[in-house]
Each structure stands twice: as C-alpha cells, then as structure tokens.
Amino acid sequence: MELNAIRDGKIKCLPGADLEDADFVGADLRGINLAGANLTGANFSRANLERAHLEGANLMAAQLIGTDLRAHLLGANLMQADLTGADLRGSNLRGANLMTAKLIQASFAGAFLSGANLTNGNLQGADLRGADLRGVNLTGANLLGADLSYADLTGVLLNQANLEEADLQGANLAGANLTGANLLCAELAGANLTGANLTGTCLLGAAV
Amino acid sequence: MLPGSILQQLAIAHEQSPRPLRFGVYYKNTLVALCHALEDSILSSHSQPLVIAAFQRGKWYLQEAERYQELAAESRQVVIMAAAESGFFEHSTSQLANVALVDLDPTDPVAQEWHLIILSPTYTAMVLCQELSPSDYGAAGLPKTDLERKFYGFWTFEPALVQEIVELAIAHIGKYNPSLQQTLTAQVKDIVAAGDSPLPEDLSGIVSRVVDYLQISQEDLIANQHPEVAAAQQPVLDVNLVSNKLQAFVRMAQLIELVSTGNPMATSEVAALAEVMGQMLDLPAWQLKRLKLAGWLHGLVALPITENLVVSPFPSCSLVSEVQALRRMPRLQAIAHIITHQTEWWNGQGIPAGIAGEAIPLESRILGLIAHFDRLVNQFAQELPNSPPQEIWQQALGECQTEAGDRWEPKLVETLTLLVMGMQQGLSLPIAPPKITSGIWLLDTPQAAEIHTAEANRNYIYGT
Structure with missing residues (x-):
C-alpha cells in the first residue's frame, strides 16, 4: 500500500500526488517532496515535515496540529487548515493562502510570509517574532497575545484585527492599515507607525 | 487611559x-x-x-x-x-x-x-x-x-x-x-x-487562594452556572481566567527573584537566556516554550546555598510549598518537574533526587546552568560595578566552566560558551517581561509522540 510506504519513508518523491484525506499522524516525513500534491483534508498532526517540499500543495482543511512544518510552502493553499501549535519557524510561506486557518500558538519566528493571505485567521498567541509579513492581508485576524516583536509588517492590512495584548515591540508597521483594529494593552515600544492608518484604532493601555 | x-x-x-x-x-x-x-x-x-x-x-x-x-x-x-x-x-x-x-x-x-x-x-x-x-x-x-x-x-x-x-x-x-x-x-x-x-x-498560600478562586470561576463557566454569558464568549472569559492563574505564579516567582537578586529583570533574563540556549540546541518549538516558562518560574525554587552564591534568605524547605502550589494546575506539572530538578548535578551529587546525567530532564539541566550563570552575573555586577558586561560574563562563564562535568553537563557548558561569545560580539537578547496571554500554549502537555521525536532529535544532536 502506497500510504504505508510513504509513512515508512520508502517513497519520498510524490509531486502532484492525490492524497486527499490521507492519514499521516505522527509520521516522519522529513524532506518529502509533495509539491503541488492534493492533500485536502489530510491529517499530518504531530508529523515531522521538516524541509519537505510543499510548494503549491493543496492543504485545504488539512490537520497540522503540532506538526513540524519547517518546510517549503511557497504558494501553498492552507485555507481552513488547523495548524494549532505547528512549528513553522523560518518557513517560506510567501503568497500562501491561510484564510480562516487556525494558527493558535503556532511558531512563525523568522518565517517568510510576504504576500500571504491570512484574512480572518486565528493567530491567538502565535509567535511571529522577526517574521517577514510585508503586505500580508490580516484583515479581521485574531492576534490576541501574539508576539510580533521586530516583525516586518510594512503595508500590512490589519483592519478590524484583534491585537489585544500583542507584542509589537520594534515592529515595522509603516503604511499599515489598522483601521478599527483593537490594540488594547498592546506593546508598541520602538514600533514604526509612519504612515499607518489608525482610524478608530483602540490604543488604550498600549505601551508606545 | x-x-x-x-x-x-x-x-x-x-x-x-x-x-x-x-x-x-x-x-x-x-x-x-x-x-x-x-x-x-x-x-x-x-x-x-x-x-x-x-x-x-x-x-x-x-x-x-x-x-x-x-x-x-x-x-x-x-x-x-x-x-x-x-x-x-x-x-x-x-x-x-x-x-x-x-x-x-x-x-x-x-x-x-x-x-x-x-x-x-x-x-x-x-x-x-x-x-x-x-x-x-x-x-x-x-x-x-x-x-x-x-x-x-x-x-x-x-x-x-x-x-x-x-x-x-x-x-x-x-x-x-x-x-x-x-x-x-x-x-x-x-x-x-x-x-x-x-x-x-505566606505568599504561596495567597497565590494558592488566587488560583483556587479563579479555578472556581472557570468551573462555574464550564458548568454553565452563568447561562447569561453567550457560548461564543465563554472561551474568551476562560482564557482570561487561566492566564491570570499563571500570572499569579509568575508574579510570585518574580518577587522571590527580585528579593534574592535585587534585579527586577532577573526572571526575564533567565527565560531569555534559556530560550536562546534551547534554540542553539535546536529543540522543537513546544520544548522551547516549556523551557521559557520554566525560566519565568524557576525562582520558585531557591538555589542551594554555596560559597559562590548570594545567600538566599529563603530556606529551600519553605519554598517547596511554592512548587507544590504550582502542581495545583495540572497542566503546570511538567514545569514543576523541571524546576524541581534544576538543582541536580550532572555527577549525581545534587538535590533533591541525586539523579545524574541524562536522567535529569534536559530542560532542568539547561535551566540550572542558565539560572546559576545569571545569578553570578548579577552578583559580579554588584560587586564590580565598574566592570564592562563582557568581563562580567566571562568571569561568570569561567566559574561555570570549572564545574563542567561535575555540576554541569559539559556539552551545555560548551553551548553556553558559544552563547557568551555571541553576546560579547554584540548579540543582544530580547529580555522582556513575560507576556502571559501568549504563554497559555505553554500549558499544553505535548503528546507522547512529540516527546519521542524530541528524544530522537536530541540523540541526533549529540551524535549518540
């Protein structure tokens, strides 16, 4: 059976494969090539996908809970996927679709997300320290308590986003759209807000 | 405001x-x-x-x-x-x-x-x-x-x-x-x-009461004792209660650290150093978070008194109650375990269990070394107020190096040496007071599979 062979690490090269709803819970899939594969609804929870090639893969509604996803995800579709607690440190997620994805407590430190779409994503408590978030769409996203310190948020769309208690220390928010965003008790020391739109933004208790 | x-x-x-x-x-x-x-x-x-x-x-x-x-x-x-x-x-x-x-x-x-x-x-x-x-x-x-x-x-x-x-x-x-x-x-x-x-x-008694009362509120919410609160809003209130339980412990640990070191940032320094050290050891994200939280809470256990240390005014027996208070939160048991064993020695001569080598949890080994290093740095900074930080770090590192193999795991002292070299060359650590909301994830116990992977990674790192 092909699935067992993949799980056992015997098959490593599967670009464009159709693995919809496949079960890879806890599997060691380091370095696997699944670029452009159909992985809709697949379950990779607690699997190890370090250095895997997932460029352009369709991971819509996939389960990636606690997964080591320090992988190549350029242009991947992760819409509605569950990435709770996933490890995405330093990953390339440029142009990826993460609309309404669940990213609670996920680690994105140093990741590259420029041009990604995170509209209405749930990033509560996520670690985005030093991440490249230039031009990312975070409209309506929930970033309660997220750590965005020293992240590059140039031109980011954060309208109606929840940034309550978020850490934006040293972050670059030049030209960001924060219309109607909630920054209650957020940390903004050393943040660059040049040209940012703060119309209707709640900044109570924020440390500027 | x-x-x-x-x-x-x-x-x-x-x-x-x-x-x-x-x-x-x-x-x-x-x-x-x-x-x-x-x-x-x-x-x-x-x-x-x-x-x-x-x-x-x-x-x-x-x-x-x-x-x-x-x-x-x-x-x-x-x-x-x-x-x-x-x-x-x-x-x-x-x-x-x-x-x-x-x-x-x-x-x-x-x-x-x-x-x-x-x-x-x-x-x-x-x-x-x-x-x-x-x-x-x-x-x-x-x-x-x-x-x-x-x-x-x-x-x-x-x-x-x-x-x-x-x-x-x-x-x-x-x-x-x-x-x-x-x-x-x-x-x-x-x-x-x-x-x-x-x-x-009786700080631990007061903290325990705070945690108990927040717990009761949480149970009331879960048991739907407040039907007027909409279901969608309950998780928000729940998170706020949990984060304040954790804050109660962090505040207690910070205060104990402040009193014993005179440095209000000591807790944050230890947490930041421990996290960087964990990154250098390529620990997985969940373990890094656990290590950082243990760093925030490590002050709940007084370090054993030795001639090199500022004498802590708190006998360790009374401080055990602070760690016991931690165990009241089931999801903090792993943290309690880590900070309990931070005073073990690599050669088995430490306390409280006298365990040796890799029998000591990895996070405890890292934390013990980092907390000792930070304490020495604070002590030397007070004793030698005119010395540049580079010299103070070097002196503190030197003390740790002399105890490598006895008190500390030699590989970890090597990693600390690299870290100090980095700091001397201008690496600055993000030392910030704990953000508790984002700390909630730390409370989740990793699955057995993750622990297994971590052990495998660790063996890979050390080539065994």
Missing part, C-alpha cells in the same frame, strides 16, 4: 523606568475572583492592613458591603471610594468607625476605576484597573452581560509598587477629604516603619 486617573499616574511614573509596567486586559469575571481571593487573604493573614477600594458606583460597593463588614474587623482602616448612590452612607458597614467613605464626583476619572489596595507590614497586594468606555469596545460591540465588562490595568504583590500606589490614592483622597488624607498618611508611615519584609508572608 483617562487623564488624572490613578492608572495613568502610575503609567507616567514608570514610563522611563528600567522595568516598564505592562498592562493587561481583565474581564469583570476575573476581577471579581481575583479581588475576593486577595480580600479573603486579609482574613487569614491577621495583618491588620490599610485597605483602599474603589468601586466606581455605590451600587457595586453595596453588593460587597456585607463582606466588607468582616474585612473591616480584620483591618486597621478601610477606605471606600465610589460615586454615591442610595444606601451608600446608610449601610451598616459604612457606619463602622474604621470605614471611611469617599463620595467620588461622577466626572472624576477615578470613578471609572476599580482598585483594591492592601498595605500592611506582612501582606501587600493590589489590583488597579480602568473600565473601557462604550466607544472603546469598538467593532466587537458592548458586553452583553455584567461579567463580560472589560477592564485594563495591573495587579501585583510587590510591596514597593503597592506603597507607591497607596500614596497616589491618598493624594487623590485628599482632594475630597484633607483630614482623612492626614490620617491615612500617618497610618502608612506606621505600616512602612513596622514592615521590613520585602516579601509578603
């Missing part, structure tokens, strides 16, 4: 301080449980404190007036600030000799604040919050129920901060009642003269 409010005055006073205050968001549900725990600790502490409470409106005071009768019996003085409503002055508690009322002008910014300030020689605590105005709620809309009302502010056990706030509050009271201001000023003078303890007595 409302101009002229006590919260704003506190924020301004600390704007330029080396340790800026970080305000948090609190739902009324959380504040009620927190304040009840701190108030009930007055009854058990027998400390005869000065209590200053601000209730916004007379009706909120009247809801608590029966409780305040009991509290007044155990207090030197109680001051109630609120905008008077019917019954405010008439209630029997209001008539007590040691209860003073301050009828706030409804336009006074303090009438939008919620304070509970407790000052005594042996027990200090305070909650200082301000309510959001209707326009501040923004797109999310106004709260549907009383429990969902939102506040932002600060709470602490730290005597110096509490005293600072008492003085601000008394100055404000003076605008309404100068003779009460004089009475209170004299009382504060007596309390400060009588109290030389930098740490509240």
Whole structure:
C-alpha cells in the first residue's frame, strides 16, 4: 500500500500526488517532496515535515496540529487548515493562502510570509517574532497575545484585527492599515507607525 | 487611559523606568475572583492592613458591603471610594468607625476605576484597573452581560509598587477629604516603619487562594452556572481566567527573584537566556516554550546555598510549598518537574533526587546552568560595578566552566560558551517581561509522540 510506504519513508518523491484525506499522524516525513500534491483534508498532526517540499500543495482543511512544518510552502493553499501549535519557524510561506486557518500558538519566528493571505485567521498567541509579513492581508485576524516583536509588517492590512495584548515591540508597521483594529494593552515600544492608518484604532493601555 | 486617573499616574511614573509596567486586559469575571481571593487573604493573614477600594458606583460597593463588614474587623482602616448612590452612607458597614467613605464626583476619572489596595507590614497586594468606555469596545460591540465588562490595568504583590500606589490614592483622597488624607498618611508611615519584609508572608498560600478562586470561576463557566454569558464568549472569559492563574505564579516567582537578586529583570533574563540556549540546541518549538516558562518560574525554587552564591534568605524547605502550589494546575506539572530538578548535578551529587546525567530532564539541566550563570552575573555586577558586561560574563562563564562535568553537563557548558561569545560580539537578547496571554500554549502537555521525536532529535544532536 502506497500510504504505508510513504509513512515508512520508502517513497519520498510524490509531486502532484492525490492524497486527499490521507492519514499521516505522527509520521516522519522529513524532506518529502509533495509539491503541488492534493492533500485536502489530510491529517499530518504531530508529523515531522521538516524541509519537505510543499510548494503549491493543496492543504485545504488539512490537520497540522503540532506538526513540524519547517518546510517549503511557497504558494501553498492552507485555507481552513488547523495548524494549532505547528512549528513553522523560518518557513517560506510567501503568497500562501491561510484564510480562516487556525494558527493558535503556532511558531512563525523568522518565517517568510510576504504576500500571504491570512484574512480572518486565528493567530491567538502565535509567535511571529522577526517574521517577514510585508503586505500580508490580516484583515479581521485574531492576534490576541501574539508576539510580533521586530516583525516586518510594512503595508500590512490589519483592519478590524484583534491585537489585544500583542507584542509589537520594534515592529515595522509603516503604511499599515489598522483601521478599527483593537490594540488594547498592546506593546508598541520602538514600533514604526509612519504612515499607518489608525482610524478608530483602540490604543488604550498600549505601551508606545 | 483617562487623564488624572490613578492608572495613568502610575503609567507616567514608570514610563522611563528600567522595568516598564505592562498592562493587561481583565474581564469583570476575573476581577471579581481575583479581588475576593486577595480580600479573603486579609482574613487569614491577621495583618491588620490599610485597605483602599474603589468601586466606581455605590451600587457595586453595596453588593460587597456585607463582606466588607468582616474585612473591616480584620483591618486597621478601610477606605471606600465610589460615586454615591442610595444606601451608600446608610449601610451598616459604612457606619463602622474604621470605614471611611469617599463620595467620588461622577466626572472624576477615578470613578471609572476599580482598585483594591492592601498595605500592611506582612501582606501587600493590589489590583488597579480602568473600565473601557462604550466607544472603546469598538467593532466587537458592548458586553452583553455584567461579567463580560472589560477592564485594563495591573495587579501585583510587590510591596514597593503597592506603597507607591497607596500614596497616589491618598493624594487623590485628599482632594475630597484633607483630614482623612492626614490620617491615612500617618497610618502608612506606621505600616512602612513596622514592615521590613520585602516579601509578603505566606505568599504561596495567597497565590494558592488566587488560583483556587479563579479555578472556581472557570468551573462555574464550564458548568454553565452563568447561562447569561453567550457560548461564543465563554472561551474568551476562560482564557482570561487561566492566564491570570499563571500570572499569579509568575508574579510570585518574580518577587522571590527580585528579593534574592535585587534585579527586577532577573526572571526575564533567565527565560531569555534559556530560550536562546534551547534554540542553539535546536529543540522543537513546544520544548522551547516549556523551557521559557520554566525560566519565568524557576525562582520558585531557591538555589542551594554555596560559597559562590548570594545567600538566599529563603530556606529551600519553605519554598517547596511554592512548587507544590504550582502542581495545583495540572497542566503546570511538567514545569514543576523541571524546576524541581534544576538543582541536580550532572555527577549525581545534587538535590533533591541525586539523579545524574541524562536522567535529569534536559530542560532542568539547561535551566540550572542558565539560572546559576545569571545569578553570578548579577552578583559580579554588584560587586564590580565598574566592570564592562563582557568581563562580567566571562568571569561568570569561567566559574561555570570549572564545574563542567561535575555540576554541569559539559556539552551545555560548551553551548553556553558559544552563547557568551555571541553576546560579547554584540548579540543582544530580547529580555522582556513575560507576556502571559501568549504563554497559555505553554500549558499544553505535548503528546507522547512529540516527546519521542524530541528524544530522537536530541540523540541526533549529540551524535549518540
């Protein structure tokens, strides 16, 4: 059976494969090539996908809970996927679709997300320290308590986003759209807000 | 922040301080449980404190007036600030000799604040919050129920901060009642003269009570004792309760560290150093988070007294109760385990279990070394105030290196050496006070599979 062979690490090269709803819970899939594969609804929870090639893969509604996803995800579709607690440190997620994805407590430190779409994503408590978030769409996203310190948020769309208690220390928010965003008790020391739109933004208790 | 409010005055006073205050968001549900725990600790502490409470409106005071009768019996003085409503002055508690009322002008910014300030020689605590105005709620809309009302502010056990706030509050009271201001000023003078303890007595008992009361509120929410709170809003209130349970522990650990090192940032330094060290060892994300939280809480265990260390004023036997308090939160058991074993030695000569080598949890080995290193750095910085930090780090590292193989795992000392080299070449660590909301994830116990992977990774790192 092909699935067992993949799980056992015997098959490593599967670009464009159709693995919809496949079960890879806890599997060691380091370095696997699944670029452009159909992985809709697949379950990779607690699997190890370090250095895997997932460029352009369709991971819509996939389960990636606690997964080591320090992988190549350029242009991947992760819409509605569950990435709770996933490890995405330093990953390339440029142009990826993460609309309404669940990213609670996920680690994105140093990741590259420029041009990604995170509209209405749930990033509560996520670690985005030093991440490249230039031009990312975070409209309506929930970033309660997220750590965005020293992240590059140039031109980011954060309208109606929840940034309550978020850490934006040293972050670059030049030209960001924060219309109607909630920054209650957020940390903004050393943040660059040049040209940012703060119309209707709640900044109570924020440390500027 | 409302101009002229006590919260704003506190924020301004600390704007330029080396340790800026970080305000948090609190739902009324959380504040009620927190304040009840701190108030009930007055009854058990027998400390005869000065209590200053601000209730916004007379009706909120009247809801608590029966409780305040009991509290007044155990207090030197109680001051109630609120905008008077019917019954405010008439209630029997209001008539007590040691209860003073301050009828706030409804336009006074303090009438939008919620304070509970407790000052005594042996027990200090305070909650200082301000309510959001209707326009501040923004797109999310106004709260549907009383429990969902939102506040932002600060709470602490730290005597110096509490005293600072008492003085601000008394100055404000003076605008309404100068003779009460004089009475209170004299009382504060007596309390400060009588109290030389930098740490509240029975801090672990008080923290345990805070955690228990927040837990009860959480259970009430889960058991749907508050059907008026919409189901969608319950997780938000729940997260706020959990994060404050954790804050209670972090505050206790910070205070113990502050007293034993004199450095208010010691806890944050240890957490940041431990995390960087974990990154250098390529630990998985969940383990890094656990290590960082253990760093924030490591002060709950006093380090063993050796000739090299600043002598901790706390015998380790009494501090075990602080770790036991930690175990009250099931999801913190892993952290309790880590900090309990941070005093083991690589050669098995340490305490409490006398375990050796890799039998000591990896996080405990890292934390023990980092906490010792940071303590030495703080000690040398005090002893040699004119030395550049590079020299102080080198000296502290040297001490750790001499104990490699005996007290510390040699590989970890090598990693620390690399870290110190990096710092000497300008690597700066992101040393920030703990952000508790983001800390909640740390509480989740990793699955067995993840632990297995971590062990595999570790063997890979060390080539065994």
